[in-house]
Amino acid sequence: MALVLRHTLHFLVLLLPLFHHLTAAVQVSTEFLYPNFTASSIGYIEKDNVFLTSRSSTFSAILSSDSPQSPFIFSILHTSTSTVVWSANFASPAPYTSVLSLSAAGLSITLSNGSLLWFTPRFPRPIAALCLLDSGNLILLDDVNKSMWQSFEHPTDTLLSSQRLPVGASLSTPNGDYRLLVTADDVVLLWVLGDQQYWRLSADLRSMKYLDDPASYMAANESGLFLISEAGRALYVVKLPRTNLKFMKLESDGRFHLMGYSGNGSSLTEELVAPISACDLPLSCGALGVCTLLSRGVACNCPTSFAGSADGGCSPADSSARATLSNCATEPSYRSLESGVEYFANKFLKPASSGGNVSSCRSLCTANCSCLAFFYKNSSTSCFLVNNQLGSFLSPRSQGVFDSSEGYIKIMAQSQLDSGRSRNLIPILLPSITVLLALLFAGIYWRRGKRISRSRKSPKFATLKLWTSKTRDRGFAGAGSISDESDEISIPDLPTRFTYEELIAATNNFRTKIGSGGFGEVFKGDLPDKSSVAVKRIKTGTSGIQGKKKEFITEIAVIGSIHHVNLVRLRGFCAEGRRRLLVYDYMDRGSLDQSLFVPSGPVLEWQERMDIAVGVARGLAYLHSGCDRKVIHCDVKPENILLHSSGGVKISDFGMAKLMSTDQSGLFTTMRGTRGYLAPEWLTNSAISDKTDVYSFGLVLLEIIRGRRNWSMVAEGWSIGGTAFGEMGYYPMIALEMHEKGRYLELADPRLEGKATEEELGRVVRVALCCLHEEPAMRPTMDGVAAMLDGTIEVGQPRPEALGVLRVYGRGFLCSGESGKGSSSSSSSSYSGLSYPYISSQEVSGPR
Known part of the structure; x- marks a missing residue:
């Protein structure tokens, strides 16, 4: 009996390590794990593969696996929505017999044969703990709690709103086909196979540019998506609905999604998709497919003279040729695309050449073994080459553009392929004799000064x-x-x-x-x-x-x-x-003055007015700092602000300063713009800068608030607070005086019927007055104005001592038939003798 008991105790002692392992395997830790920890999908399947959670259980560390005997991926999961936000081996799932280990050397996934599938780098000091934060960041710490490695510095396909993506870093899809890359001045989406761009943050109409400084990183917070400069200032901003947490993910089809989580429920809200159009994706319709955007989804077809192939793609309709990559030993042929068909990446490609013709463009493609197709743009005589890989094309209906290109796909004859003188599949065909003759006659008639019509399905105009x-x-x-x-x-x-x-x-x-x-x-x-x-x-x-x-x-x-x-x-x-x-x-609602100043017309609601103001501010900000060359508008007024029934607001005539050949010093020999909207520097022969537009915008902003011209309030039957200001009143002066008294409600358009709050009115009035400071350097930039209006930054306080010119102009209005000289005694302004605002509304440039 004693012998049996002795053997039984010995057996139990041998089983203790196994019991210890199984007990550890099903234990879920909170926030910290320590070395000598191991886990496998077999041991954690009963706990949904979770072995570590953050302090508030917002995020979990899991071994994602469909079943105990399926491969697993070591991932971080947002617990409430089951959204994977980071994966160690997301491109290489580990066999179920593999083990995840935490040791003093770091983290690793070891295969059953002892080889490493994934591991963290070597560290100069031993690892003391693994920590999962409520931000979703997984961190390895040493014995003094110093971070030695963190998952936030090694993103996969997802970024969280508390995470930065620095310049040079990228998100990638598991198959590696697509990347979202942060560059020194932009954020771009790349199709890796063809090394072709298909989206840029700077070209997205939803983004607003603030600065031209070098970029440092991309990030999101609860209110939007940002590209941040090295100085910590916003370069590009995309305003989004406010949510507690944002998820930025590059999906396997190459589309970038930004989703928000409100803090409740188990679902995410989609807030941004890029690119917007599904036809802008590299393989929206597969290689050589033509994508047409429909009200719901897309339609895919093969180009003219191509037919559907057995593998679901497109190939030449005849059997004598194939879309194949040339080895440059054989002269290829080219097959033309129908008129108006474009390539998805053309809008981001730089021309391979300019100034040539279709023949020279074709020669460039022929001489380039990597060239699969070329596009020739008549309006600019630009040649674009598509190299390495061909994706999908866009039908004319999907582009919304009028100026199109001529596209040709490189092909090789089947007999040439059979003889072994070519390699790799690619695009095709030779322009027909008819097309060549048409181009020849087009050149002849152009030289004779005749009109040439080159329309196939959409018109093209003279080169x-x-x-x-x-x-x-x-x-x-x-x-x-x-x-x-x-x-x-x-x-x-x-x-x-x-x-x-x-x-x-x-x-x-x-x-x-x-x-x-x-x-x-x-x-x-x-x-x-x-x-x-x-x-x-x-x-x-x-x-x-x-x-x-x-x-x-x-x-x-x-x-x-x-x-x-x-x-x-x-x-x-x-x-x-x-x-x-x-x-x-064409803008079908006409100019802002028609909607703002016509008493019998529909009343612009307060939110409409604010949307217009923000849109104009962003447009001017882009002219001042978003272009390669700064553009000063010189004539900001309601007549040059156009509206569309769809809600669009656009500035017109922004090219006037460029077209008028301005002097590079900023000095103009003649006055530009419209009386009533001119900045003081126009009247003193001072240098003109972008701050001149800021002043004009401030005057327009006051008119948006009041719904009437600045210089004819009382004359048109309007009064301010029951106070009479003579036969005419200068509204900017009245706005300044009401600001000093804190009486903003009296400044609003009476037709709004109290729909604008005093807080909203006060904020916008203060922005306008800041724009009207006499000294240009004291005025905010249009970037700052746009940010103040949309609530991104706090509104500055106007300086009354810097607004004396408004009082001078205003008193000039009260002195009927005088030039305003009598006001100089009560103002330090140097503009007391000027009378431009109340002489008339005579226009120097006129509405355009």
């Missing part, structure tokens, strides 16, 4: 070649004007160049006039693609704008490269002889 013209231009430019220029101009990315005859047709011989001013007249037109445009016909002899074609077109290239959601897009131009016309997008 940018300014040949010698010896014909006399009559009509608009006046009889007898002769162009003696023989320049050939090649400028990349130029907007569409229209012929004068095409614009006559588009406007029905300039029948419907929708505006006029010192710059010229504006007419409504309709292009062949059924889109509406506004055609501005610039007056003959307008100072500085009727110079040589080359200078004019160079300026057009600058203006045409400026794209922002709050700026009217320049669709194209015409430069024939002395004729100068500009073609813009």
